[in-house]
Amino acid sequence: QQGSTRIIVVSHGQANDPFWSVVKNGVTAAGKDMNVQVDYRAPETFDMVAMGQLIDAAINQKPAGLIVSIPDASALGPSIKKAVAAGIPVISMNSGSDVSKGLGALLHVGQDEADAGRIAGAKLKEMGGKAGLCVNHEVGNVSLDLRCKGFAEGFGGKVMVLPVSNDPADIRAKVKAAIASDPSIDTVMALSAPLGGEPTAAAVKETGKSGIRVVSFDLSANFLKAVAAGEATFAIDQQQYLQGYLPVVFLALDSKYGLIPGGNVPSGPNLITKDKAAQVVDLSAKGIR
């Protein structure tokens, strides 16, 4: 049984979302390592109202620390302020680096989705991309929308958003359709390697066109293999394991010794290209990267 210190994490990503399941793995690991009790909570869909209520529920349980992601400062602000008022130390992670301090959080771990998109976009532009496609598997999920938006900004050229579902067959068909109807497309960005990246890479391969660059946010073993095989260009790694792991460590140390870092910790981005891909395949298959 883990120690009595209890830390609650409330994020906006469901436990079965591949990205967030890695965050959760980080949280769990840190809990074990630091010998504290950790609970990971998230609403069933991208739902700011429900997330606010989950934060309220967490506050009621008077944890030793609270870790939140802040995709919508207006909606979550009051709840976070309430936590701070109740004397609970709060660390924000993933999204909300710009508002974190203002709401009273101690610090922010992670990196803005838009920034990550911007960096990847700029890199692709540098590689000669002119017309881009952003494959969004959950339009309206603000963090995914921001990834697309950042990519478009960094890329500069023409960027079209392709709304798709979670279904690999659907994604493949739509990506093929988009490429067939717009031959100028030379860059395809997927927003999650396992959900969007793999079928996207497969689709691009099936079109038989060479010279289309496929990149994706997040990691998955198969996508990394595609990167290693040269079928995909790179994967954008936010190292979200850290977004789960570090805040727990910080809060545990804070509650034990009153130790806390003085500033925000950027966790990424980290572009995984052909040369590095092979090394991270195994870690990714275990849900660490």
Next chain:
Amino acid sequence: MTDISHVAGHTPAEEIKKIQDERLKEVSFVTKVMRRPELGALAGLILVTIFFIATADPSMFTLAGMMNILSPASQLGILAIAAALLMIGGEFDLSIGSMVAFSGLIFGSFLVLTGWPLLIAIAATFVVAALLGGLNGQLVIRTKLPSFIVTLAFLFILRGLSLVGLKWATGGSTQMRGIGDKAGEGLVREIFSGNALEGLFSWLAAHDIIAKFPNGTPTVTGVPVSIVWFVLFALVATWILLRTRAGNWIFASGGDANAARNSGVPVDRVKTSLFMLTACAATLVAILTVLDAGSTDSRRGFQKEFEAIIAAVIGGCLLTGGYGSAIGAFFGAIIFGMVSIGLTYTRFDSDWFQVFLGAMLLLAVLFNNFIRKKVTGER
């Protein structure tokens, strides 16, 4: 043989008395109460409550914890009660969830873009919603298509329009912020956001009757207005169903639209009004959450139509129409809300969340049913 006419040789009046004794078993008060569809869902709620008392952190059943459960339950519940009325009336509205997002956008735009005062903005939003609800209803009635497919189309259309509209209104973002600041203060705002009974709660805290923070403010500063709306709506809806002509028409339209029409019930008018009601309920939820959160985004209300139908069904509504109750939906929403928030008070790993949610829902409904059968002696 044969002359048996003396067997039933009483005057009619005497006879009635006799029959009542002869062909009716005595039923206990409990049986009578449990037989009401309104109260069937209560058994499930009790079971769920007992489960959480046994497994959850005690803070779940503090005053603050209860408010925390009731506030999402109340938002769902407002939708569920409207959905229940519509289901009793024999139709579905799958566009409720999208309507929450769309109304949020409309409301936000009226406040932020056109800068209308809060009261006008609210009224105008309700008008737009009622028109859209009416459109839904008229399409269902005129085309005779199942409402499932018509409102499904609106699920997509309104969700899509919310996205387009938000991007247009905000210049590219899918989130509109700062609505709270534009709403200003005043009576209207107090009706639609914040807490009710704040005075009472401060007084209670001051007299140490309820918990307070070290700084002296009570941990619960009042009853969130959404809960007040929820309870009021449940009462009014129950009254309408059980005590008014409109209620009888709703049951009749859902039970058998043809028979109702043949008996002179204005079925089309009833159904259209119910569609307008669900749209307005969605708008009420949108306004409550937008004022509360100060922002809206294109995913607001996602899958709420689904949850509302679940809550109504837990509460005993038949999917085929003609049977159900508003109070049932009331309890159904609380059960759903308690299960989904309650699990965060327990020590279960969140990976198991959905497994527990499913199992608890099934158990609650099974228990409802079991108790009702036990009590009423059905077979």
Next chain:
Amino acid sequence: MTDISHVAGHTPAEEIKKIQDERLKEVSFVTKVMRRPELGALAGLILVTIFFIATADPSMFTLAGMMNILSPASQLGILAIAAALLMIGGEFDLSIGSMVAFSGLIFGSFLVLTGWPLLIAIAATFVVAALLGGLNGQLVIRTKLPSFIVTLAFLFILRGLSLVGLKWATGGSTQMRGIGDKAGEGLVREIFSGNALEGLFSWLAAHDIIAKFPNGTPTVTGVPVSIVWFVLFALVATWILLRTRAGNWIFASGGDANAARNSGVPVDRVKTSLFMLTACAATLVAILTVLDAGSTDSRRGFQKEFEAIIAAVIGGCLLTGGYGSAIGAFFGAIIFGMVSIGLTYTRFDSDWFQVFLGAMLLLAVLFNNFIRKKVTGER
């Protein structure tokens, strides 16, 4: 007056002939065809096709484009046909989508963890699915709860178990990979993945009848097996519904379970079998997609139950049971697939995607209805 018996003074046989002339209007062949529920959805499909011919990139209607539309449509269609049969039988299965994910996990585990050969793994997965479907059915029948709520519980439970199971099987990831490699090659694999008729297509390409890449391979190397399964399933299901005893029992169970039971139809057995069928259809889709993608993840099949019901309803199934067709669901799935993929081929801004999806669905169904009414002269 009064003796009018001569008016109808024919022999019965003559009379019948006469009646047929006298009390039946002539109906054209078109009317007869359109009156079949099987073909109603065809009108919608034609409308949608015309719309896209007018607005979409011509590459949509090349051979490659058609395969591209049919391949997701076929996966949805397999689910939709099963859902349609179940809906005709008077029940819903909301757990189909979760069942896709769960079966994918089970199948993957049998291959990767226990290392069973492909055929055994497939057979074992179907057995597990059939058992789960049977459990669904038995719960619905024994508890007499609406199937909506029972299978909803399974929607959550199976989705949750998929996540837990995947993490357990992979040591922490939500994706299980390497399934494709373990499956090996051979006849069984060819039945469940890849393309059929590859020889024919190469030959056609070699003779320049169909398009090919510069390197000589055809742009379409064959018909994806999922399409073959889809067509076969539609044919078999139609045959069952229209030509067998089981078909009659399905219609009867859904039309009025009590009346059917009183006439000796084994309603409970019929419904349980249908639940097993939907679970197996979900498993078929899971196996097809898993072998195709080589991996499975916890989000597979998300909301497919919903889309399957949509396709069935577009195809003319009544939500209240007792009426519908498998061919209708077949066309319904193609309509849904064509609309959702087709918009990618047009120049519309993708933000409008959902608006168009909703509008096109509504139009297709309205058009179905309109044509059917026109042709059959209903009012």
Next chain:
Amino acid sequence: MDTNAPLIETRDIVKHFGSVIALSGVSMSVNRGEVLCLLGDNGAGKSTLIKTLAGVHKPTTGEFLVDGRHVTFTSPRDALDAGIATVYQDLAMIPLMSVTRNFFMGREPTKGVWPLRYVDFDHCAEVTRDEMHKIGIDVRDPNQAVGTLSGGERQCVAIARAVYFGAKVLILDEPTSALGVAQTSMVLKYIHQVRQKGLGVIFITHNVRHAYAVGDRFTVLNRGKTLGTFAKAEIPIDELQNLMAGGKELQVLSSELGGMV
């Protein structure tokens, strides 16, 4: 208003359902204080005809006059408002709803002022119990669902309802078919009383004795056409019996069974 005109008159009513021709030219009329019996074989079109009068179906062609004026009903409500109360063969009742709620469906009496206008269902339950008792049925509990009533009891609810709200024309489609002897007598007596009040009644039955007991005139339908109308004085009961059988050789059968049909 032309007081000599029949209460209800139809001229050459035609009704098609898709390819089925249910009525191919039916004319009939009902006068004040008269009981018109509508007779005919199964499937002759009697129910279709009265559903047209009651506003349920719109006639494909043909004229329909109330009090000598042409009317077109677009809904059963219109017919009710014009004073035509109907008992349908398929009863128009909601099985899941209580007897009381069914009884008052569409014509609930309200109390109080808007928005607090309500229906006094307790009072309604009393009325229902009384009316049902008048017809010879003792409802155990007026809040019982109609679906749990016996066939005859259900029929009685429909009849009691139509009679209670009855206006100037009462249409009864095989009201006595499921009724016991006592209940049947009650209903026939009702019809008699209603006629004496000067209302018109259209009475559909297959029982020649019931028809002859209360009918003033008999209109016979066959295969969707009017075969003729006969006053009671013009036709003896056994001839009416033959007429109802559609001219089939009934005597043979009847005698085989001892003349009891």
Next chain:
Amino acid sequence: MDTNAPLIETRDIVKHFGSVIALSGVSMSVNRGEVLCLLGDNGAGKSTLIKTLAGVHKPTTGEFLVDGRHVTFTSPRDALDAGIATVYQDLAMIPLMSVTRNFFMGREPTKGVWPLRYVDFDHCAEVTRDEMHKIGIDVRDPNQAVGTLSGGERQCVAIARAVYFGAKVLILDEPTSALGVAQTSMVLKYIHQVRQKGLGVIFITHNVRHAYAVGDRFTVLNRGKTLGTFAKAEIPIDELQNLMAGGKELQVLSSELGGMV
């Protein structure tokens, strides 16, 4: 098998629905080659009783014997398998399904070998048309939905079905209530034929003439209890009439209406 034992016998059957006592101790029996008429007021419990025999309801208490042996039916299928065919008052038909499909529902004849076993619906349609014609109804199109048939036509489908598949006991719950004169004669003639084949028939009706025409014995129910059983020889028709009315003072009413009820 005891050939002297009645085909069907019930002893003190009691049936409660929640708080409603529908049957409170009913005993009756049917012998080979006999028509038993079950008589009684509306709501007396006739339909409930025969539904218990047909396996639809389980009796709360009481014994039920077929061919002298105790049986417990758990579903209507059991009763069908035991050779009991029933026409229910509420018909047990699916409105959305065609006449043919309804006719053969639950007892579809199959052709071919599994898995290619199929039902020859064209042949079925012919059978249906023939059987319906025998009863005096000309079905336009056996593929027409039952929901579009007239009340009497629908009743005829149910009767024709039960007779066609009839086994050793035929139960008919108010089969003639919606039928025209010709069809009624046909049905009564059928009952007569069936009896002659040595089957047992339970016939429920409110029409004293129909009952007296074919019945051998008459069992009278009142308020869920057996009042007694009478052989035809023991009771003249007008006494039977009084019995059916439950002893109410019918004569008065009857004479008011010209003795025609």
